[in-house]
Amino acid sequence: MTDRTITIIPIDEINFPILEYIGKCLETTFDLETTIMTRQEIASHIPEPVYGGRYNSTNILKFMADRIPGSAFKLLAVTTLDLYSPIFSCFFGEAQLGGTCALVSLHRLKQEFYDLPPDQETFLARCEKEAIHEIAHTFGLLHCSNKHCIMYPSNNIIDTDVKSNTFCPDCTCLLKI
Numbered sequence: 001m002t003d004r005t006i007t008i009i010p011i012d013e014i015n016f017p018i019l020e021y022i023g024k025c026l027e028t029t030f031d032l033e034t035t036i037m038t039r040q041e042i043a044s045h046i047p048e049p050v051y052g053g054r055y056n057s058t059n060i061l062k063f064m065a066d067r068i069p070g071s072a073f074k075l076l077a078v079t080t081l082d083l084y085s086p087i088f089s090c091f092f093g094e095a096q097l098g099g100t101c102a103l104v105s106l107h108r109l110k111q112e113f114y115d116l117p118p119d120q121e122t123f124l125a126r127c128e129k130e131a132i133h134e135i136a137h138t139f140g141l142l143h144c145s146n147k148h149c150i151m152y153p154s155n156n157i158i159d160t161d162v163k164s165n166t167f168c169p170d171c172t173c174l175l176k177i
């Protein structure tokens with residue numbers, strides 16, 4: 001483990017192969033090592049959900065940021081909790097812009113959420129895009145207006161499915177790892 005490692009932290013029950021898949025995708029995209037930590041129980045420490053069972057992602061991010069070791073490079077928390085963000089427009093997660101911590105929720109990435117049959121391939125593709133998107137925010141990247149760029153903000157799952165898993169030429173130039 002180098003000092004430039006992306007640490008993936010499940011904060012509730014997440015199947016290990018999903019975390020491994022996200023790790024591989026991040027390694028490929030950012031050319032950095034990843035490591036997967038054991039599950040961190042955060043749900044019991046954050047305020048009760050509001051907005052129909054959705055948790056405030058800013059509060060979870062703040063909880064994480066207050067507890068990370070000073071030496072941490074990038075952290076990606078992965079949760080099955082349904083999130084909402086009062087400020088930012090990332091529907092499936094949130095990140096500290098140019099900071100250390102990012103958060104992604106798998107809750108609305110499953111076909112079952114939309115009353116459709118399970119589709120693991122589609123689910124994993126969405127996990128990949130949202131994880132890369134949030135970690136890219138920690139490298140300072142903002143949202144992009146190109147619908148096919150991974151930095152396009154997803155306001156719904158269609159946006160996620162339409163965008164690719166790569167950065168457009170403009171975002172590629174801006175990404176400094």
Ligand SMILES: [Zn+2]
Nearest residue numbers: 089090133153
């Ligand atoms: Zn975003």
Ligand SMILES: [Zn+2]
Nearest residue numbers: 144149168171
């Ligand atoms: Zn872009």
